[in-house]
Amino acid sequence: xxxxxxxxxxxxxxxxxxxxxxxxxxxxxxxxxxxxxxxxxxxxxxxxxxxxxxxxxxxxxxxxxxxxxxxxxxxxxxxxxxxxxxxxxxxxxxxxxxxxxxxxxxxxxxxxx
Numbered sequence: 001x002x003x004x005x006x007x008x009x010x011x012x013x014x015x016x017x018x019x020x021x022x023x024x025x026x027x028x029x030x031x032x033x034x035x036x037x038x039x040x041x042x043x044x045x046x047x048x049x050x051x052x053x054x055x056x057x058x059x060x061x062x063x064x065x066x067x068x069x070x071x072x073x074x075x076x077x078x079x080x081x082x083x084x085x086x087x088x089x090x091x092x093x094x095x096x097x098x099x100x101x102x103x104x105x106x107x108x109x110x111x112x113x
Contacts, residue, residue, distance in 0.1 A: 016098070018049040026068045030076075033069060034109070037080045041101045049087070051096035070097060079107035 019036040021029040040048045055063020086094035
């Protein structure tokens, strides 16, 4: 019942739980992403946002998480999600993704994302 109330409030207010991965290395970011998605799914959350950054301050102007997180979602994380879409800014550059979570039991954990 409490999960339904939380979901109703989030929907009514347009609140999407968000994980910000700025400053994390690839391995740590993927571990945190999996943890976040599993916790959200366990609490009945239907949609979350993961911010991985554009990487404008990175060598070459493209951050490693901008490739690593969507690649993980397509691979090892696919069992947790129904779909996702990158969220580009006005310039067309994405720095995060809006993720729809699967319903039902979560697949087994991955020890090393």
